[in-house]
Amino acid sequence: MSTDTGGYRQIGQVAERSELSLKTIRHYDEVGLVQPSARSTGGFRLYTAADVERLLVIRRMKPLGFTLAERKQLLDAVDVLDDQTATAQQRSAARVDLLAFRDKARDRAERLRQQLANAEEFTDLLTARTCAPSA
The missing domain is CATH 1.20.58 (Methane Monooxygenase Hydroxylase; Chain G, domain 1)
Known part of the structure; x- marks a missing residue:
């Protein structure tokens, strides 16, 4: 099944790029740190490059x-x-x-x-x- 995400990244792609687990990304959404910029017609989280950058900032803060x-x-x-x-x-x-x-x-x-x-x-x-x- 192919879905046009219009330049958005799906959560799996975001997890790979950010080196964060799907569970962690979902948790950050739940606590309001980084919320997806859109949802697919099926309800899947969709992220922009800016969203990924926010996740990278959060990831960099964690070891500190x-x-x-x-x-x-x-x-x-x-x-x-x-x-x-x-x-x-x-x-x-x-x-x-x-x-x-x-x-x-x-x-x-x-x-x-x-x-x-x-x-x-x-x-x-x-x-x-x-x-x-x-x-």
């Missing part, structure tokens, strides 16, 4: 430990900055939010880098111990 509420807050700030009808006050508040997220992301990424360095050091130690000649 951002909660779903924080991810929603960041996406809301991005939406305000993209909204041509937003007031100067709304835009200013959105920029403040994004700067705070940037700073949190930098701090958390640095912690991850340190954890990775520790893990590599440990792996090197184990390699040295297993490759050392027995006495």
